[in-house]
Amino acid sequence: MATKLMSLSSIACLLLVGAFLHVASAVDYDVGGDFGWSLPPNPTFFSDWARNKTxxxxxxxxxxSKASETHDVAEPDGQVDLDGCVEPGISLSTSAVLSISLDSPRRRYFICTIGNHCNAGMKFAVDVFINPNSAMPPPPSSASSLRFGAVLAAAMAGLFFLLTI
Structure with a gap:
């Protein structure tokens, strides 16, 4: 009987932990796919590339960027600046590879500020969403989340104790 209860408690704990730890994997997107961050074949190439993704x-x-080409990445402040290829104060060099984390839900804009590259189509925007399937950690100052975690831990310990006696 005790073995059966231990088995049930183990299964219950695994199910509970699994429910709370369901995390979706982040994705690394190569901008422009196999084409890369290069002068595009048409002015809407990068916008079309981004439009097909979430x-x-x-x-x-x-x-x-290809080794034989020079490009950078800059983030304009908004759609008007993207459309007008307005160069923001800070541009990031891409020498060969640059990785930018999408760290908050919002619309982000990207352009190349070298020569006439932006006007030639090296620009696009992305909408960044919160993944409903990911377990986002609570902010460090969230007392209610910490309280919930303590209550959950106590409940699991109590359940385990009851199932093992």
Whole structure:
């Protein structure tokens, strides 16, 4: 009888832990796919590439430039600046590869500020969403989340104790 109860308690604990630890994997996206971060064949190439994807917090955009080309990555402040290829104050060099983490849910804009590259189509925007299937950790200052964790731990310990006696 005790073995059966131990088995049931183990299964219950595994199910409970599994329910709380369901985490979706982040994705690294090579900007432009196999084409890379290069002068595009048409002005909508990168916008078309981004339109076919759903980006979530935790994903990364990987900008890969060909060794023979010089490009950078900059983040304009908004759609008007993206459309007008307005160069922001800070540009990030891509020498060969640059990885940018999508760290919060919002719309982000990217351009190349070298020469006329942006006007030639080296620009796009992405909408970043919270993945509903990921377990987001609570903010460090969240007392209610800490309280919930303590209550959950106590409940699991109590359940385990009751099932093993």
């Amino acid at each position: 980006f979530f917090v935790g994903d990364k955009l990987v900008f890969r």
